Amino acid sequence: MRGALHSTPLPTKSRARRPRMERYVHSSTDTQLSTGHCIPPGRAPEDTYSIADAASMTPDNTDAGSTPRLQGHSAGSTPGPQGHSAGSTPGPQGHSAGSTPGPATLQQLLASGLHPSTVSRRFTRVLPSVHMRGEPSTMDRCRAVSLWRPDAVLSHRSAAYLRGWTTEPTTLDATVPRSARLRPPPWLRLHRRALDSRLVDEVESLPCTAPAQTILDCLAVLPRAEAELLIDERLKFGLDPASLLRLLERFPGRRGNAELARQVRLAVTRFASEPERALGRALHRIGLYLEMNAVVGPYICDLVDRRSRTIIEVDGRQFHSAAGVFSKDRRRQNALVLDRWLVLRYSAFDVLAAPDVIAGEIASVIRRRRESRR
Numbered sequence: 001m002r003g004a005l006h007s008t009p010l011p012t013k014s015r016a017r018r019p020r021m022e023r024y025v026h027s028s029t030d031t032q033l034s035t036g037h038c039i040p041p042g043r044a045p046e047d048t049y050s051i052a053d054a055a056s057m058t059p060d061n062t063d064a065g066s067t068p069r070l071q072g073h074s075a076g077s078t079p080g081p082q083g084h085s086a087g088s089t090p091g092p093q094g095h096s097a098g099s100t101p102g103p104a105t106l107q108q109l110l111a112s113g114l115h116p117s118t119v120s121r122r123f124t125r126v127l128p129s130v131h132m133r134g135e136p137s138t139m140d141r142c143r144a145v146s147l148w149r150p151d152a153v154l155s156h157r158s159a160a161y162l163r164g165w166t167t168e169p170t171t172l173d174a175t176v177p178r179s180a181r182l183r184p185p186p187w188l189r190l191h192r193r194a195l196d197s198r199l200v201d202e203v204e205s206l207p208c209t210a211p212a213q214t215i216l217d218c219l220a221v222l223p224r225a226e227a228e229l230l231i232d233e234r235l236k237f238g239l240d241p242a243s244l245l246r247l248l249e250r251f252p253g254r255r256g257n258a259e260l261a262r263q264v265r266l267a268v269t270r271f272a273s274e275p276e277r278a279l280g281r282a283l284h285r286i287g288l289y290l291e292m293n294a295v296v297g298p299y300i301c302d303l304v305d306r307r308s309r310t311i312i313e314v315d316g317r318q319f320h321s322a323a324g325v326f327s328k329d330r331r332r333q334n335a336l337v338l339d340r341w342l343v344l345r346y347s348a349f350d351v352l353a354a355p356d357v358i359a360g361e362i363a364s365v366i367r368r369r370r371e372s373r374r
Helices: 106-111 116-122 138-148 156-162 211-221 224-236 241-250 257-266 274-285 323-338 348-353 355-372
Strands: 124-127 130-132 172-176 188-192 200-203 206-209 291-296 299-305 310-315 342-347
Touching: 106 116, 106 130, 124 138, 130 138, 138 156, 138 172, 138 206, 156 172, 156 206, 156 211, 206 211, 211 224, 211 241, 211 257, 224 257, 224 274, 241 257, 257 274, 274 291, 274 299, 274 310, 274 348, 274 355, 299 323, 299 355, 310 323, 310 348, 310 355, 323 342, 342 348, 342 355, 348 355
Parallel strands: 172 188, 310 342
Antiparallel strands: 124 130, 200 206, 291 299, 299 310
């Protein structure tokens, strides 16, 4: 019987495993960075840190007057579809673990321990000497402007957006001193002018123009229809028209004052729908001012002229074509007519298609009835 063979393992070279890089961890599927540069799998780039680990970017870690706090939009603002989230709760100051921090100056990034080559490869350049990871949002760009130029004041469309008045603009605006010689990127428009300190406010920890000045500025850069809608909505939702008039008195002779005064005069503030607003504007343009959504007996009527006892109703098909609403409208109109009111009804479609034509017809009827009642 053969004896059992006791094999002795051959000596092998002891291969020590390379210590794992603790400062940089990436899966093989996470090799495409936000900047578009690729890193070969398994290779750790030199001097690469996560910005969330390297610096919290809170005021305690930054130079004086640098990175503003990261906050949401002001509570109670009325955002557009693409603007700020209604009722959103601002996150904690700085950024939480795993979140994408906002913009920071190159000086801040280097002070946090990052190497210049890392910033160049891993970060997006938003403005000269201002960088961030990933693509900047509109709010990131607003903050970047303040980091780039601490003397800049966000104005025009930027200020309207910060206040939740408009949707995200494709072009941001900032006011800088007349002496500033800067070349902004395509998404930023600079307005070189002297801005009185009384016209500067702060929203989201960012300097921006006061509400009245923002309205005046927007009249200069927005299309006419958008500017009219903006001023009507702001006056409807609480902006004091006296603040606009005080602005005109405080700074007489300024460019845009005449247009602002005209818009205040033509503004419609008690509208309940866009067709009502369009018709109200058209009536104001020809000098006819009617009560809007006024109480007449037990009813609330769209537009009312008490001198001529004339009521104008603007009916949208979606709401007024329902069986119950249709019958209620008939009963209401009969009651008003029996009380010696003239009721003129127009469809929302016709009002939006030709508001000036309909306004002219209404004005003719009202003036004729006023004369007959003298």
